[in-house]
Amino acid sequence: MVEIVDLSQEIYEGMPVFKSLPQVKMQVHNTHEEWNDEINPTTQTPAVYKLELGEHTGTHVDAINHMAKEHIGKSIDTMPLSMFYTEGICLDLSHKGFKELITSDDLKKALEKENLSINKGDTVLIYTDHYRKAFNTENWGNGPGITAECTRWLGNYEISAFGVETMSPGVPKVSNKEVHYICGEIGFTHYENMINLHKLIGRGRFRFIALPLKIRGGTGSPVRAVAIFNE
Numbered sequence: 001m002v003e004i005v006d007l008s009q010e011i012y013e014g015m016p017v018f019k020s021l022p023q024v025k026m027q028v029h030n031t032h033e034e035w036n037d038e039i040n041p042t043t044q045t046p047a048v049y050k051l052e053l054g055e056h057t058g059t060h061v062d063a064i065n066h067m068a069k070e071h072i073g074k075s076i077d078t079m080p081l082s083m084f085y086t087e088g089i090c091l092d093l094s095h096k097g098f099k100e101l102i103t104s105d106d107l108k109k110a111l112e113k114e115n116l117s118i119n120k121g122d123t124v125l126i127y128t129d130h131y132r133k134a135f136n137t138e139n140w141g142n143g144p145g146i147t148a149e150c151t152r153w154l155g156n157y158e159i160s161a162f163g164v165e166t167m168s169p170g171v172p173k174v175s176n177k178e179v180h181y182i183c184g185e186i187g188f189t190h191y192e193n194m195i196n197l198h199k200l201i202g203r204g205r206f207r208f209i210a211l212p213l214k215i216r217g218g219t220g221s222p223v224r225a226v227a228i229f230n231e
Helices: 104-114 128-132 148-155 178-185
Strands: 002-006 025-031 044-051 061-063 085-092 123-127 161-164 187-193 205-207 221-222 226-230
Touching: 085 104, 104 148, 148 178, 178 187
Parallel strands: 085 123, 123 161, 161 187
Antiparallel strands: 002 226, 025 044, 061 187, 061 221, 085 205, 205 226
């Protein structure tokens, strides 16, 4: 049997977004009552919603052109689909606290504990349990994050991407900018705002799929990320 684990947040009006990014807005654009030419309807049944949101809303992937201005042209629609359809592993860093840094030594210990290795082209997911601990609380923006050194260490494995539960891959004002710069320099990416990573721990390798929208010139895109286990 095939088991599919959903790794993506819901998108809804009022959901948390990173700092100054656009707030999510949803409104009914058309109703079935309108389409049916009903006069004085007693219901308003949504047929189409109008959405307003940023590319970096909810569970999303960053394009290379988001990492730094010198990467202009390396937009989400130009990135190969093979980057978003990979083998995956998930590492347990749930002992890390708010704003705590994650180093390559931390990942090495997690790999050893799970008896896993990183292969070229992998997506490496980093489980901190921050979503379940802090989503939509005052500490949601205070998650742990990886260091610049850890980012380069991951990039040297020629991975496709890594993924985190937090709103940023590094700790803001500590390592976050450097993490982005290094991703752009080496040419790999990351996912943010992931959920359900606790369901992947101790289960070894899986198929990872997180296809972005084909946004012309886009700096990122929401994704429906999943882990697939063939039992």
